[in-house]
Amino acid sequence: MDSKNPFLKLQQVSKKYKDTRALNEVSFDVYKGEIFGYIGPNGAGKTTTIKILIGLIQDFEGIYHINGVSQNKNNTEIQKILGYLPQGVSFQEWRTVNHVLSTLGKLSGLDGEFLEAQIKNVLELMELSEVRHKKVSKLSGGMIQKLGFAQALLNKPKFLVLDEPLSGLDPTSRYEVKKIIKKLSQEGTTVFFSSHILSDVQDIANRIAIIDKGQILKIGNTNELTSDLYSDIIFEVTFFDDFKQQSILKSLKGIKHIDQQNPNKIFIHINKDSNLESLSLEILKTLINNNCYIQRFTRIMPNLDEVYLKYVKGKK
Ligand SMILES: Nc1ncnc2c1ncn2[C@@H]1O[C@H](COP(=O)(O)OP(=O)(O)O)[C@@H](O)[C@H]1O
Numbered sequence: 299m300d301s302k303n304p305f306l307k308l309q310q311v312s313k314k315y316k317d318t319r320a321l322n323e324v325s326f327d328v329y330k331g332e333i334f335g336y337i338g339p340n341g342a343g344k345t346t347t348i349k350i351l352i353g354l355i356q357d358f359e360g361i362y363h364i365n366g367v368s369q370n371k372n373n374t375e376i377q378k379i380l381g382y383l384p385q386g387v388s389f390q391e392w393r394t395v396n397h398v399l400s401t402l403g404k405l406s407g408l409d410g411e412f413l414e415a416q417i418k419n420v421l422e423l424m425e426l427s428e429v430r431h432k433k434v435s436k437l438s439g440g441m442i443q444k445l446g447f448a449q450a451l452l453n454k455p456k457f458l459v460l461d462e463p464l465s466g467l468d469p470t471s472r473y474e475v476k477k478i479i480k481k482l483s484q485e486g487t488t489v490f491f492s493s494h495i496l497s498d499v500q501d502i503a504n505r506i507a508i509i510d511k512g513q514i515l516k517i518g519n520t521n522e523l524t525s526d527l528y529s530d531i532i533f534e535v536t537f538f539d540d541f542k543q544q545s546i547l548k549s550l551k552g553i554k555h556i557d558q559q560n561p562n563k564i565f566i567h568i569n570k571d572s573n574l575e576s577l578s579l580e581i582l583k584t585l586i587n588n589n590c591y592i593q594r595f596t597r598i599m600p601n602l603d604e605v606y607l608k609y610v611k612g613k614k
């Protein structure tokens with residue numbers, strides 16, 4: 299990823315709706331080919347950010363660039379490389395799937411054989427080929443969402459902006475759509491992906507920004523987001539039998555303290571600056587030499603839900 303020349307650069311973008319300050323000096327960079335997760339509770343300002351990015355809201359403060367093009371030219375150059383899936387997308391019920399795609403394709407300036415071929419491609423990609431000639435009124439909620447996704451891909455966008463793309467999808471479709479998002483990013487598409495559910499983006503986003511009340515609270519990859527959550531490194535050790543020999547570990551350098559919640563499970567808290575490799579080896583050796591039968595030895599990593607709760611709930 300090119301960290302000097304971000305694909306998308308937002309600088310101090312603010313937006314007010316009458317009395318509501320929906321965005322407050324939001325700045326971040328998104329790099330080419332990355333999947334950027336934009337996470338925050340309802341009302342945080344996600345859709346507002348997206349509407350600014352795609353040129354739907356033009357009265358805002360601050361600046362942004364997409365692929366080196368400034369927002370002033372949004373209606374021409376940026377539109378050409380943009381694919382957009384709105385939150386809660388809907389289509390006229392009387393149209394067929396094919397009709398929806400050809401109409402929207404033509405509205406975005408596509409036509410002829412290219413449009414025909416692209417309709418076929420996106421229907422295959424979203425596994426909607428079988429319903430191509432069905433009316434929208436006959437589709438399930440999940441299929442309508444996939445149709446929304448399909449229309450966003452018609453122009454082979456370099457920049458795909460998805461506002462809550464997984465809501466309304468059943469678990470299988472969620473999995474499939476995530477797989478498609480990943481594949482597109484591997485092919486070089488930059489993906490901006492909003493959700494109020496952290497686990498939606500956790501396994502596919504390269505980086506995540508947490509937004510609440512119009513302000514970015516934290517940006518980083520999963521490791522960066524979790525690293526400052528725990529002040530210690532923690533190992534969890536589960537034994538086959540009850541463990542009664544805490545004292546054998548206490549002499550090891552680097553161990554701060556040991557918690558025992560169950561008779562056969564301990565949590566070993568270790569100073570952050572310890573040498574992890576040698577200390578974990580020492581712990582294991584000591585336990586084995588004292589005939590402790592280890593069932594599981596693992597390092598506890600904070601999960602992103604904890605990070606999210608800390609930043610979002612911590613502020614309220
Ligand atoms: N058109 C609008 N008019 C007035 N207030 C709005 C409008 N759209 C959004 N808001 C307010 O701006 C804030 C951010 O909304 P939004 O960007 O939709 O959040 P999110 O997508 O994260 O749920 C909320 O307080 C919302 O009520």
Ligand SMILES: [Mg+2]
Pocket residue numbers: 344345346385461
């Ligand atoms: Mg929204």
